[in-house]
Amino acid sequence: MLGKTANGLYWMYRYMERAENAARLIETGQRIALTRLNQTDKEWASVLRSGDCLQGYTATHDEMSRDLAVDWMLRSKDNPSSVVSSINAARLNARLVRTAITGEVWEAVNSAYMTLKKALGRKVSERELPSVLRLIRHHAALVRGVTHGTMLRNEIYDFARLGTFLERADNTARILDVKYYVLLPSARSVGSSIDNVQWESILRSVSARGGFRMEYGAGGGPREIADFLILDKRMPRSLAFCAGELSTNLGFLAKGGDVGQASRNKVRALENGLLSKSIDDIFRHGLHEFLQTTLKDLTAISRQIEEEFRFYA
Amino acid sequence: MWGRDAGLREPYRNFHAWFDQEDPKRLRAKNREAEDLFRLTGITFNVYGRSEAEERLIPFDIIPRIISGSEWAKLSRGIDQRVRAINAFLHDIYHTQEIVKAGRIPKEMIAQNEAFLPHMIGVDVPGGVYTHIVGIDLVRTGPGEFFVLEDNARTPSGVSYMLENRETMLQMFPELFSKNRVQPVQHYPIDLRRSLAACAPKAAGANPTVAVLTPGIYNSAYFEHAFLADQMGVELVEGHDLRVVDGRVAMRTTHGYKAIDVLYRRVDDDFLDPLNFNPESQLGVPGIMDVYRAGGITIANAPGTGISDDKAIYSYMPEIVEFYTGERPLLQNVPTHRCSEPDALAYVLDNLEDLVVKEVHGSGGYGMLIGPTATRKDLAAFRRKLKARPKNYIAQPTLSLSTVPIFAQKGLAPRHVDLRPFVLVSPDGIKITPGGLTRVALKKGSLVVNSSQGGGTKDTWVLEE
Numbered sequence: 001m002l003g004k005t006a007n008g009l010y011w012m013y014r015y016m017e018r019a020e021n022a023a024r025l026i027e028t029g030q031r032i033a034l035t036r037l038n039q040t041d042k043e044w045a046s047v048l049r050s051g052d053c054l055q056g057y058t059a060t061h062d063e064m065s066r067d068l069a070v071d072w073m074l075r076s077k078d079n080p081s082s083v084v085s086s087i088n089a090a091r092l093n094a095r096l097v098r099t100a101i102t103g104e105v106w107e108a109v110n111s112a113y114m115t116l117k118k119a120l121g122r123k124v125s126e127r128e129l130p131s132v133l134r135l136i137r138h139h140a141a142l143v144r145g146v147t148h149g150t151m152l153r154n155e156i157y158d159f160a161r162l163g164t165f166l167e168r169a170d171n172t173a174r175i176l177d178v179k180y181y182v183l184l185p186s187a188r189s190v191g192s193s194i195d196n197v198q199w200e201s202i203l204r205s206v207s208a209r210g211g212f213r214m215e216y217g218a219g220g221g222p223r224e225i226a227d228f229l230i231l232d233k234r235m236p237r238s239l240a241f242c243a244g245e246l247s248t249n250l251g252f253l254a255k256g257g258d259v260g261q262a263s264r265n266k267v268r269a270l271e272n273g274l275l276s277k278s279i280d281d282i283f284r285h286g287l288h289e290f291l292q293t294t295l296k297d298l299t300a301i302s303r304q305i306e307e308e309f310r311f312y313a
Numbered sequence: 314m315w316g317r318d319a320g321l322r323e324p325y326r327n328f329h330a331w332f333d334q335e336d337p338k339r340l341r342a343k344n345r346e347a348e349d350l351f352r353l354t355g356i357t358f359n360v361y362g363r364s365e366a367e368e369r370l371i372p373f374d375i376i377p378r379i380i381s382g383s384e385w386a387k388l389s390r391g392i393d394q395r396v397r398a399i400n401a402f403l404h405d406i407y408h409t410q411e412i413v414k415a416g417r418i419p420k421e422m423i424a425q426n427e428a429f430l431p432h433m434i435g436v437d438v439p440g441g442v443y444t445h446i447v448g449i450d451l452v453r454t455g456p457g458e459f460f461v462l463e464d465n466a467r468t469p470s471g472v473s474y475m476l477e478n479r480e481t482m483l484q485m486f487p488e489l490f491s492k493n494r495v496q497p498v499q500h501y502p503i504d505l506r507r508s509l510a511a512c513a514p515k516a517a518g519a520n521p522t523v524a525v526l527t528p529g530i531y532n533s534a535y536f537e538h539a540f541l542a543d544q545m546g547v548e549l550v551e552g553h554d555l556r557v558v559d560g561r562v563a564m565r566t567t568h569g570y571k572a573i574d575v576l577y578r579r580v581d582d583d584f585l586d587p588l589n590f591n592p593e594s595q596l597g598v599p600g601i602m603d604v605y606r607a608g609g610i611t612i613a614n615a616p617g618t619g620i621s622d623d624k625a626i627y628s629y630m631p632e633i634v635e636f637y638t639g640e641r642p643l644l645q646n647v648p649t650h651r652c653s654e655p656d657a658l659a660y661v662l663d664n665l666e667d668l669v670v671k672e673v674h675g676s677g678g679y680g681m682l683i684g685p686t687a688t689r690k691d692l693a694a695f696r697r698k699l700k701a702r703p704k705n706y707i708a709q710p711t712l713s714l715s716t717v718p719i720f721a722q723k724g725l726a727p728r729h730v731d732l733r734p735f736v737l738v739s740p741d742g743i744k745i746t747p748g749g750l751t752r753v754a755l756k757k758g759s760l761v762v763n764s765s766q767g768g769g770t771k772d773t774w775v776l777e778e
Binding site: 001002004005006096106114 | 352353354356410489528535539540547548549551553554564565566567568569607
């Protein structure tokens with residue numbers, strides 16, 4: 001397989017995942033804004049930070065508002081992580097790797113691009129927002145579905161999975177880090193309705209609300225939420241789950257050769273770090289510090305993969 | 314569809330009966346459906362220098378162009394003969410130039426031709442094949458009567474439309490294919506892969522590695538490059554994926570460099586190798602020509618084949634066919650006036666209103682004059698151009714092309730078409746896919762079928778005999 005193709009697959013799936021995550025973050029932000037329990041401006045700033053696009057926003061905007069923040073995350077071509085930018089990049093990469101993906105996967109990506117180009121062609125009003133966000137999630141789900149249902153389980157698939165789970169782990173870690181203060185033990189005693197909304201929003205932004213309720217019923221506080229999103233291997237957006245997937249797919253790629261061993265070792269270190277800790281250990285050593293280290297590790301793993309599998313040269 | 318005596322032509326009989334019973338509204342909806350299908354599949358072409366929004370569709374017309382089995386058989390024999398002659402010609406002019414020695418072609422037509430590639434002199438190409446893929450442009454003027462307009466012997470494009478047009482028709486009107494016995498075209502990609510593999514160099518193993526070289530995602534034909542690589546199940550590579558490693562051209566894979574045996578390149582000669590040709594090229598592979606000359610790789614089509622489809626050489630095609638095959642040419646050449654010759658130039662200037670004038674190295678239907686429809690201003694401009702650089706032009710009479718119907722606003726309407734069948738050449742023989750690309754001038758009365766100038770395409774049916 002060509003290094004260029006591995007690169008294209010990896011980024012195509014990273015960008016698809018990113019578009020979906022952005023839609024989910026906007027949805028969460030909108031919900032919190034509607035509850036009016038909080039200072040909206042501050043809330044949108046934290047949504048933008050979770051989406052890793054606050055810097056770009058403040059550099060180009062003088063004020064913080066719902067409309068501008070949503071537009072920046074959804075439609076701005078100046079924001080490389082906006083839904084529009086991500087879908088464009090995903091499709092560009094899909095065209096590059098057209099020979100590696102099945103016709104059905106290509107059609108799903110192309111159809112996502114065509115539909116969303118139309119839906120996001122002009123400003124999305126508050127009223128249309130829910131249906132547009134649903135459309136984004138549906139298209140992302142479609143791509144994931146045909147990928148699962150039509151692609152051979154070979155190295156092509158492995159690179160697709162690496163892209164998906166690196167992006168997802170990065171996203172989950174970022175969301176937790178932006179909100180880490182509401183999960184700290186000191187905040188637990190407060191237990192105000194504001195905190196409840198914040199906890200809820202964390203769960204929503206990683207589509208974990210249903211799963212969490214199924215597991216903990218009406219109970220469960222910040223400690224359990226953190227445990228669920230960091231260490232629970234059953235939760236498909238948790239850090240432990242993502243690390244496990246990365247480790248599995250790198251295991252296939254590195255089988256019987258030298259190429260891939262360094263990436264695999266880095267992912268194993270991340271995975272073992274997660275498996276050997278309890279959530280209380282993590283809180284004891286500092287949640288913020290832990291998440292910062294994890295984000296750095298993910299970046300290093302991505303670099304190692306790009307280099308080891310000759311993405312560029 | 315209709316013959317000269319206005320009767321329905323035999324091959325269209327079945328189709329016409331079906332068409333008569335169809336509701337035009339349903340057909341119109343189907344036409345739109347076809348366009349949506351093309352967009353979704355991504356069968357688009359890029360317009361150079363435009364933004365990503367400029368991915369265009371080539372208009373598709375749902376009325377098939379139908380050719381009878383017997384007419385096709387006759388046409389195939391002519392194509393086979395012509396392609397054999399082209400390969401023999403290329404071998405000859407890059408070796409001993411017998412045809413020049415025999416006085417059949419003037420020496421300067423070769424030596425001073427821009428398309429002649431001195432790097433190819435004395436090179437023995439793998440399997441003796443120069444033109445692995447040829448797309449000969451033809452027009453039909455009457456029953457069994459075809460003229461060759463152009464021999465595309467470099468890197469002919471459009472085969473993806475032949476395949477996707479058929480696929481679209483099969484999806485939209487399956488019933489038509491149970492009523493008509495249409496010869497299939499779907500095996501083309503497999504034939505292509507086999508044909509390319511059969512031309513592998515000696516350096517190759519038992520199972521040659523084939524790859525398609527594309528200039529990249531922004532090239533106007535990128536869709537076709539990706540489509541063919543996908544359908545053949547081979548890698549689609551760009552120049553920066555390749556380098557010369559241990560005397561072979563190799564591609565950068567996730568697990569190191571892997572040698573390529575046959576490269577189906579969709580990059581022009583000039584950009585193929587910055588060390589040997591255009592030093593500015595980013596699209597090629599430095600040193601590939603040296604590997605090629607040493608027998609380390611097959612390049613398809615071979616570099617330097619442009620000399621055989623040059624418009625000035627075209628006028629010698631009847632002589633070329635006779636010289637190498639010893640047979641009379643089965644396909645007709647459009648009589649061509651070479652403006653480099655003083656008598657011819659005088660004739661052309663006197664009869665400009667009745668002639669088509671083309672640039673010798675032009676393509677895509679640009680830079681040509683169609684006398685009968687040209688304005689007085691155009692004619693005057695071309696007179697000046699002809700006098701200034703006569704060598705640059707050839708002129709041909711306008712042919713009375715046969716037409717086929719399209720599905721227009723008010724029902725069926727006749728339009729001019731051409732036909733590009735695709736031919737594969739390997740040491741195992743010549744293979745012609747029954748069908749091809751039919752391009753149609755959608756504007757009433759127009760003779761220009763190029764997609765860049767308002768042309769469309771149709772499915773092309775060759776019926777079983």
